[in-house]
Amino acid sequence: MTAILELVSAICLLLGSVLCVTGGIGLLRMPDFFSRVHASGVTETLAAPLLLAGLALQMDWSLDLVKVAMILILVLATNPTATHAMAKATLHGGQRPLELDRDRSTGGEGASKP
């Protein structure tokens, strides 16, 4: 039973680590703010619960386990909200996605209106 728990925990931690580094690389390499939001937000939302679940599987039954579950639920609830708020604030602040800019500059002045 302990070996199975160790194995599942190791898989969770490894997957979470890979997603974490992927999000970091996407945050650094993507050309545009909105693609950066996508790269960071999507991977973070899955990486944080995977890492915390991998940690929780190694712990004993105690109050700490409940706290880890609380952090997991909190991160799972607040992370997409913060990402959405950031994207909305950026859109209202005057930034436009990269593809829309390219359409506007090459595809005629009035034709880009939906």
Place this chain on the structure above:
Amino acid sequence: MLTAAIIAILVTMLLALIRIFLGPTEYDRMLAANSFGTKTVLLIALAGYVLQWNSYLDVALLYALLNFVGTIAVMRFFEYRNALEGRDDPESVV
């Protein structure tokens, strides 16, 4: 395996830090700072378990709450500032 996860979190924090210093706009910096804060929560939780700190999970929980509230507050502040300042010349808003 916990050590590998901690190293991966530290590498991600370094990448986010590079984006904070590099970021062309304040939105990029805030996004990277939010990512950095989430990674800090994970780092406190994992490293506290490995190093056997006392009541580290309370700190991690508080940091997660503070990170969320701080991000929302700064984004509310930035949301309409550029739109109001650049109203006479919308193309200058980059």
